[in-house]
Amino acid sequence: MSAKYEILKFLVKALNLKKLYFGGNDEDFIDSKRKLNARITVPDLQDDEFNISQIQVMGCKVLKLIHKKKVNRANMFIIGGGMVIAPRAGSIKKALRFAKETGLDLYIPYYPLCLDYPISKAYEMIHETYKEMLKDYDEKNISILGSSSGGNLALGLVAYINDGHNDVPMPAHIIALSPGTCVNSEEEWKRMLELEKKDVMVPADYMKRAVDIMRHGDNSVPDYMIWLQKGDFTNCPPVTFIYGSDETLYACAPSFERVMKRYSVSYNMIVGKGMFHCYPVFPIVKEAKEGWEQMVQLAREA
Secondary structure, eight states: OOHHHHHHHHHHHHHTGGGGGOOSSHHHHHHHHHHHHHTOOOOOOOOTTEEEEEEEETTEEEEEEEESSOOSOEEEEEOOSTTTSOOOHHHHHHHHHHHHHHOOEEEEEOOOOTTTSOHHHHHHHHHHHHHHHHTTSOGGGEEEEEETHHHHHHHHHHHHHHTTOOSSOOOSEEEEESOOOOOOSHHHHHHHHHHHTTOSSOOTTHHHHHHHHHHTTOTTSOHHHHSGGGOOOTTOOOEEEEEETTSGGGGGHHHHHHHHHHTTOOEEEEEETTOOTTGGGOOSSHHHHHHHHHHHHHHHHO
16 A cells, blocks of 8 residues: 555545444434534535536435436435535535546535434435436446445345336446445354454444434334345346445455346456545545545446
C-alpha cells in the first residue's frame, strides 16, 4: 500500500468515523441523526454541460443531472448513509464528477430514511424513481449504482421487482459498492468480528442494531430488505460487487456469491486488497483512484 493511503487510513481512524453509528439507545441514536440531517442541504450545483433540476417522487427529492448534449443512457446513483444519513453535499458533487466522466445522465434519489419510515418506504421510492427513468430511457440503457446502504437498495431493487412489483423490466446492470446488509448467520458474524479489527469506518455492532432501525416498528418489512442475502434474484441482470478487504461488510460477500450462483446470475466480485468501506468513492489516494476509475469504466460499459 502507498504511504499516502496509510496516512489516510490513520486519519480516518483518528477522526473516529465509526462514532457516526454508535450512540446510546436507539432513540438517542435516531435523535442524533436527525440533528445531523438538519444541517444537510441539497447543494446548488452549476455546470455548463448539464441541465440540473429536481423532481418529486413520493414527496421526496430526486436530483437530475442531464447532459445538455443529449445522451440515451442513464444511471441511478444511490448514495448510502446507513439508512439514517441523507446524501451530503460532497457526495453530490462527486456524483456530478461521475456523470461527467461516464457520459451518463444521473438520477440521485433522496430516499426516505429509517429515522421516520421502515426501509420498505425507501424501496418503494427507489422503484418509483426507476419508473420515472423508464419514461425517458430504455431499460437496456439504465444502470443502478449504490454505495453501502445505497448498495442494498440498488441490488435489492431486483428482489423488490420479483416481490410482486414486476410492472417494470429489469435494468441493464447493478453495481453494488459494499452493499449494507445485516448479518444472517453465525458464520457471517464471526467473519465480521474478525474484519472489524481492521475496519476504520463501520462497526460490526451496527449491522445488528440496524435490524430494528430498518424495521422502524413495522414487523411486516420483508426479510430481504434487511438481509439482502434472502432476496429472490430471478432474472437478475449482471451484478458487480466492489468491497474493500478490510471492511466489516465484506463478511457477507461469500453469502452473496452463493446467492448469485443459486440464481445463475452473471456477477463479478472485485475486492480492493487492504482497502476500506466504499473506497472507490474516496478517490484521493492512488489505490482509491484506481477503484474510482474502475467503477467509472464499469458504468460506461454497462
